[in-house]
Amino acid sequence: MGLVLDEEQTILKDSAKAFFADQAPVTAFRKLRDEKDETGFSRELWRAMAEMGWAGIVIPEAYGGLEYGFQGLALVLEEQGRTLAASPLVSTVLLGAGTLMEAGSEAQKSALLPKIAEGSLLLTVAIDEGHHFNPAQTAFEAKSDSDGFILTGEKTFVLDGHVADKIIVLARTSGNKGDREGLTLFLVEGTAEGLTRERLKMLDSRNAALLMFDQVKVTGDAVIGAIGGGYDALESVLDRAAIGLAAEMLGSASAVFEMTLDYLKERRQFGQLIGSFQSLQHRAADMFTQLELSKSIVMTAATALDESSNEISSLASLAKAFVGETSNKVTREGIQMHGGIGMTDEHDVGLYLKRSRVAEHTFGSAAYHRDRYARLNDY
């Protein structure tokens, strides 16, 4: 993509846009919420997305994927964000497949990646232990015993954690809380003995779970990557996840901006279209500006992933922080400019605000990523 979409990418973006508008409009998400659907997304939709090739869009062809790259995935995520479509794209593809591709053994990749690509395996990664994302602070313990490891502790805000077939768990095998070294990734069955899963009811009605591990036993084969080297592997995965989520937030924020602009052009007060008031015009122009800047960053960051640029971590933090703040601002302004109707549950703009706040915090808030950006750039 670089900074302009090529023909193939334009086709992908257009077909993703049409797909979500047709198969997963906001009304579909609203229905999931209202019916208190326990899965939290439509399995039928996920099958259809897999048929489009999107579950395997970044997976190498050798493992049954499209090997199309992250720019393509970013485009699909942006369009998914536009209609607030709920899917396991982030948990299963960005995190799960991403971790396997980064650190998995040949056996692990051959066994799992093709199933992810065909849409038959749900995977996620369990990282958080507190209210703020900070993987280096992991304390969750994995003790080695004669047969392998024993996992005990709690993981929280695990995306799609209550329905994932397998869960990759970040656990400490040595060192202390705060150390980057001594963390290891383990592959655990969703149905493992000793694992209790509870779906957390979040304001965005999306899937996050609390996972309680009570003496969960895994064998040595369950280790992904090097023992004690889990953080380094995961950091690259989380960079991709941050960029992917920024793309999704860009799509959602663009949708809010468009619906707000439409409203400014139809709502009349004082005998005028409210969009003719200069105070609103300037704020609309400012939102447009922030979105244009955000778009440039998302395109730059997604391109950097496919080009294996040495700036990826920096761009990931830039994207997550900058687009997160844009999304925060646009959703706030979206409600304000809609006035009373924007405060009603019936109107979509509130759904976008709820989703935005959770997405802003997932994989690190803007403040977290500004601090990280400063460290990476030696400020």
Next chain:
Amino acid sequence: MSNLDIFREEVRAWLAENCPPSMRTPMGNDEDVVWGGRKAKYENPEARLWLDRMGAKGWTAPTWPKEYGGGGLTKEEAAVLGQELGRIDARPALASFGLWMLGPVLLEYGTEEQKKEHLPPIVRGEIRWCQGYSEPGAGSDLAGLQTRAVLEGEDYVINGQKVWTSYADKADAIFCLVRTDTSTKHEGISFLLIDMDQPGVTTKPIKLISGNSPFCETFLDDARTPARNLIGRLNGGWEIAKKLLQHERTNISAGGFGAGGRAAALEELAKEYLGTDRGEIADAVKRDQVVRHKMLERAFAQTLKRMSAETKAGEVSPASSIIKYVAAEMNKDRMELLVEIMGLQALGWSGDYFSKQGLATTRAMLRSKANSIEGGTTEVNLNVIAKRVLGLRDHQ
């Protein structure tokens, strides 16, 4: 070897021979900028020599046609010339509103005679032009301008006042927007060239908050100019003005506002003035402000690149509408942040107690306030985005 490589060799050889040694050193201050013109004084004779040599080659205006004194180079060749000049750190031979503003207008709207008369002296730096647009009663509402031009025989007679005329006191001639029809607003404006060496034209510098006086008031009292100095069609000046403004906005933003020269990096200054804690900027709040600014700068840089990539791909770039707005506000914020970082060191006015950098920052911060006023205010830019890009309507 490709033609372009051969050209590069030629340029390199010519520069080695013709660019005087002192013209390969960084400029000390504004005094070192060569603006040319009839009244120009050259403290350094090599500056004069460098201008004469570059002017004779037409390389002060590399892509203008040779028949008008330009270099006649292709875009690619001009890029090579730019790279080679950069390689030896050559100073610009000539800074000139004639080159940047009037020239492009003449090339597009001028008659053959007008081009032949006016372009070659611009290329050689023999004349210094200034721009007469704003008036006391016509700032953001530029089309409200009142300076009258009336045809009397062979001449236009001009009466009125211009303001914010950059360097008018040092200029030889002025390109001016004048009213030639009072019955209508935008359609009654014409574009005139006026020689300033006549009793009907007087200038008075305006002292700014920064202490400098780059702008003047320009008074036109029965000033005269031959009718052949009308550019474009009578009452067709607004179209030219808009084009020129667009040019000015892109120039201002792409050239970068800033303290002049290579601005020191914000994070380095923050470390120097606030100290470090384990290698990090010691003040956590200001460190966060620095990061925010650096992030915005990066987003802006990527947007400039995207805009040019979109334009190259033949797309209309909506991003272009935000450039002037973002650049202006960003630079103002940068200067305020710099003052916060440097503290009272950057709030001195003069004297040995203050460092050169501190004093320069004070002045640059004050200068930056104009960024969101000159070449279209931030408010006008937001109006343009709201109306032309977002399609919001005027208040009824």
